[in-house]
Amino acid sequence: MRAVVIRGFGGPEVLEVVEAPLPEPGPGQVRIRVAAAGLNPADLAIRAGLFGPRELGPGEFLGLGWDVAGTVDALGAGVPGLAEGAAVVGLVSGSGRLKAHAEYVVLDAEAVAAAPSSVDLVHAATLPVTAHTADQALGLLGARPGDRLLVTGAAGAVGGFAVQLAHHAGLRVVALARGGDAPLLRELGADEAVSSLDGVRVDAALDAAALGGPALAAVRDGGAYVTTRPDAVPAAGHGIRVAAVQVRPDGARLAELAALVDRGVLTTRVADTYPLEEAAKAHARLAEGGLRGRLVLVP
Structure with a gap:
């Protein structure tokens, strides 16, 4: 699968799209086929070395992307209430090498909720973070x-x-x-x-x-x-x-927030979309500021 990673810290030019192994869900986890993933200021901070790991050793890399919308592709053991093919949103946590700016991502099931039904998955991807x-x-x-x-x-x-x-x-x-x-x-x-x-x-x-x-x-x-x-x-x-505030995943509350989207209480706003191969352009645009919505990467 394709994934956006960094092997060193710096500007948007350090971003790479690489072929990576398909991640496998463990017990209590869900693999999501990514339809869209939001780009957040935290991604820029990690890329620049201002947040998270401060150095990477030879051969090491980091993935980016914290919020995701897509469909359930595979389930680990002990995951009730979700079915393959279901449209979901979720918040990635932890320090795994691969994150949401990829074609597939594995999340803890407790961080996943049904996607709002009133908006498409690109707009849904602006919700979790x-x-x-x-x-x-x-x-x-x-x-x-x-x-x-x-x-x-x-x-x-x-x-x-x-x-x-x-x-x-x-x-x-x-x-x-x-x-x-x-x-x-x-x-x-x-x-x-x-x-x-x-x-x-x-x-x-x-x-x-x-x-x-x-x-x-x-x-x-x-x-x-x-x-x-x-x-x-x-x-x-x-x-x-x-x-x-230090954001933590909460699938139960995320389901309530998704329901507020469907009720018209929350309005999702997409400023623009970019393919994974143009992640560097998306990073540069976010750094310019002035956006009235989220930038979203689409595999």
């Missing part, structure tokens, strides 16, 4: 219905899901993005769309843009702040709880 990140960050904040929540980077993939989930939970959402994104933010459910933090005061902040101090300064004393950058958590003060 981004929706889990937004959802788990909101869980860390512990905000209650009626609280004012700041979401930075609100027009981006994680921020957009955060706005929708927070609105669905009854929070009053202050969404920060560029001025031209105000109509989109309103459509996603934001109560206020702002392009500056001047005068903004909130009970909690979900800092999807990783602004750090400026976003923290908008939180009232005794409030809560969560960033999506575990390596850039600002210092706490004024009784504010400060944390970073």
Whole structure:
């Protein structure tokens, strides 16, 4: 099978598409024939050597890709509730050499859920990492219905899901993005769309843009702040709880998030698609920023 890998760290030019052995599912695992796999900032960080392993020995390589949509191709022992051919989504975890940017990937069954039926698999591939990140960050904040929540980077993939989930939970959402994104933010459910933090005061902040101090300064004393950058958590003060979300697979919750897509609560957004052979172009485009949705690789 074909897979995108790196043998060293650097820019998009270090990406390679190689022929790799077909992975076999072990007990409690599922092999998925990949229809689409999202490209995330974590992939760029790993490729550049900023996150994950810091060096690779001779002959070693790393695969990339964390979220996947496709069909069940094979089941390991002890996997109930899934059938070959079923459309699924999942979040890859662990440090295996091959990940979702490939024609096939093996996941723990506990990280897999039925794909939403209202969107195609390309759009479904934008769900696992981004929706889990937004959802788990909101869980860390512990905000209650009626609280004012700041979401930075609100027009981006994680921020957009955060706005929708927070609105669905009854929070009053202050969404920060560029001025031209105000109509989109309103459509996603934001109560206020702002392009500056001047005068903004909130009970909690979900800092999807990783602004750090400026976003923290908008939180009232005794409030809560969560960033999506575990390596850039600002210092706490004024009784504010400060944390970073570190995404973990949760197939049961992913099934609920997929159901929210089918109910129209969550909106999947695809910025563009690329074949595996153009993974370097996709990495370069993501690094440019300004996307209003996810880039997706299609084998």
